[in-house]
Amino acid sequence: MARFQLDIWGEMCPIPLLKAQKKLKGMNIGDILVLETEHSCTSRAIVVWAKDRAYEITEQEVANGIWHLELTKTHD
Amino acid sequence: MAKISSVFWRGPWPYWVGAIVLAVLNILVLIVRQQPWGVSSNLEAWSEWMGGKIGLISTRNISGLMLLQSSGTYLNLGVILGAFWSTLAASQARFRPIRHRKFVVSALAGGVLMGYGARIAYGCNIGGLLNGIASSSLTGWIFAAAVIIGAWIGSKLLVKYLL
Amino acid sequence: MSQRKLNIGFTLFMLLLFILVAQLSPKSALILGLGTGLGFVMQKSRFCFTSAVRDPLLVGMTHLTQALILLIALSIAGFTLIVWVGEARGISYSLNVFPLGVHTLVGGVLFGIGMVLAGGCASGVLMRIGEGFGMQMLALGGLLIGALLGKLTVAHWRFVFGEWPGIFLPDKLGWFGTLILEFGALFGLWMLARWWQRKQVGE
Secondary structure (H helix, E strand, C coil), X not given: CCEEEECCCCCCCCHHHHHHHHHHHCCCCXXXXXXXXXXXXXXXHHHHHHHHCCCEEEEEEEECCXXXXXXXXXXX | CHXXXXXXXXXXXXXXXXXXXXXXXXXXXXXXXXXXXXCHHHHHHXXXXXXXXXXXXXXXXXXXXXXXXXXXXXXXXHHHHHHHHHHHHXXXXXXXXCCCHHHHHHHHHHHHHHHHHHHHCCCCHHHXXXXXXXXXXXXXXXXXXXXXXXXXXXXXXXXXXXX | CCCHHHHHHHHHHHHHHHHHHHHHCHHHHHHHHHHHHHHHHHHHCCCCHXXXXXHHHHCCCCHHHHHHHHHHHHHHHHHHHHHHHHHHHCCCCXXXXXXXXXXXXXXXXXXXXXXXXXXXXXXXXXXXXXXXXXXXXXXXXXXXXXXXXXXXXXXXXXXXXXXXXXXXXXHHHHHHHXXXXXXXXXXXXXXXXXXXXXXXXXX
């Protein structure tokens, strides 16, 4: 049940999603990936992508126009 | 009701809702303007005007007044203001500066390639692809195929240099 | 930390701008209103033409591609209807039937590369400027430079490779044939996108 931070701050679409995909491959089931972005489309794309693959994901707007994402790797 | 209103102002709307509303607006633009929505030909007129102002080229007949009367100017201005308004209404407005040097290069290079490509092909994604196809023009379909090939090449470059 | 006060102020500003433009020309004001609507909806639905053509291959997602196909299909239907009604009433529309040449292909490929690197196509760049992205403000500068270069050299392309007049499909196939062909092609693409999406998720 480890928590991984991934720095995607200021990265352009779709680099955050590509980085997250890569990072997830090296994670164990039950691990949580924490992401933070100020890019509305990026946040949306990651949520849609995660839901497609039935990963658990929560999206929270922590400040004006900044989104905090927590993705749980529920399966391989 | 409160939930609907919250989703309306804060978003995000589902993609298909966006597609339907954009289609309605796109059709309304055709009715009012008697010409489809386009972005890049107006940008070209502005760049020609600016180029003339700073003495890079000799402009033939583009004046500032013409630009202020051109419907394309109001469409482009509207898109910027509308997006800002939408962001502000959701309390998501903030200045998002460039945080990595690589994006300075990619934004400039990408912008120049895009501007050049759009003008030699007479259209961008809106005027060339969407409304080229919507106008039942063969050119629109061919342009769309070329854009897909270009986006694929661009993706390779992105993975190689920007990731 | 709500931006409500700013929003009220900006809404008033938009209203004033609209009234001002309406004084100069009611048609321009209407167009400004529609442009505002387009920007608003694009931002709210996170609609991105770049993502629609880039993401199927790059990240294996076709939701936006399918939405774009829907947008194109609805636009074809709408445009056809408008042109029909216009013909009956004697109103003519100048549709985007552009000449075809080698530069259509070259331009499309360059445009495709550029939009992926700049993080948005022409409309996406404008929308993201509204969202406050410094990167796309710079990209707009590049776009203006590129457009000027394109303007200055397009005659050269025409001269070297030639150019054919644009083909308006209904002139060749009739309206019925055109609609069948276009909707058929879009339906095929839509099925392809759906299949690709399922294949990606299934893996």
